[in-house]
Structure formats: C-alpha cells, structure tokens
Amino acid sequence: MTVGSVSPDMQEFDFLVIGSGSGLDVANAMAGRGNSVAIVEEGPLGGTCLNRxxxxxxxxxxxxxxxxxxxxxxxxxxxxxxxxxxxxxxxxxxxxxxxxxxxxxx
The missing domain is CATH 1.10.287 (Helix Hairpins)
Structure with missing residues (x-):
C-alpha cells in the first residue's frame, strides 16, 4: 500500500478524533448524536493527564x-x-x- 491510497476494506467514520484525553469529550458527544467515531491514540487511553x-x-x-x-x-x-x-x-x-x-x- 502506498501513502495516500485507500484499502478496499478500510472503514469509514463520520469523525476521527486524535487523542483520547479531552478528545474523548468530542468523541462521546458525536457518538451520542448517532455519528460513527474513531479514536487514534498512540498510548494508553486517557491521554497525558490521566496516564503521566x-x-x-x-x-x-x-x-x-x-x-x-x-x-x-x-x-x-x-x-x-x-x-x-x-x-x-x-x-x-x-x-x-x-x-x-x-x-x-x-
């Protein structure tokens, strides 16, 4: 796969949230409105404030x-x-x- 190409089995979401600290507020709000949401987090969920x-x-x-x-x-x-x-x-x-x-x- 090359950068920029889309895999045929790639899922699509209404919203993509980067980070699971305060970004979870946005994710919850959008999911609560019936939107599909993906969260991208490099480390443990909860972000820097919770974990470190x-x-x-x-x-x-x-x-x-x-x-x-x-x-x-x-x-x-x-x-x-x-x-x-x-x-x-x-x-x-x-x-x-x-x-x-x-x-x-x-």
Whole structure:
C-alpha cells in the first residue's frame, strides 16, 4: 500500500478524533448524536493527564500531604509521628488506579 491510497476494506467514520484525553469529550458527544467515531491514540487511553500528568501527580502529592499533616499533629494536640513510608507500595497503588481508569475508558 502506498501513502495516500485507500484499502478496499478500510472503514469509514463520520469523525476521527486524535487523542483520547479531552478528545474523548468530542468523541462521546458525536457518538451520542448517532455519528460513527474513531479514536487514534498512540498510548494508553486517557491521554497525558490521566496516564503521566496531573492525575498520578496529584495522587502522589496527596500522600505527601497526609504525611505532612501527621508530622504537624502536635499543632492539634495529637502525639503522632511518621515511622516509615512504603513508597514502592504508594507508587504501585497509584499506577494500578491509573491503569484501571485507562482500562475503564475502553
């Protein structure tokens, strides 16, 4: 096949959405109106924000905020201390959550 040629068995769609981050909003809206939609995504569904950006970062930051709160517990009259952090487990759980969200999009 040469560039620009069309295979006889190639599917046709009303809309082609490139990227499955916020592009999913467009895809859902068009599909909801009865249009056929194809989504092109190089990586896992959900785009950068879900898989490598804001969402995993915020999930990791939340754990840090909890630890900071515990370290400041004396300000609330509470005697508490952080005696260990299982960072590998935290990262594993964040990655599992992100993967589950990406799979649910499918």
């Amino acid at each position: 950006g804001c969402i995993p970062s915020k999930k990791l930051l939340y754990h840090a905020e909890v630890m900071e709160t515990i370290e400041r517990a004396d300000e609330f009259g509470i005697d508490a201390e952080v005696t260990g952090v299982d960072f590998d487990d935290i990262v594993r759980k964040v990655n599992e959550d992100v993967s589950g969200s990406s799979e649910s999009i499918r």
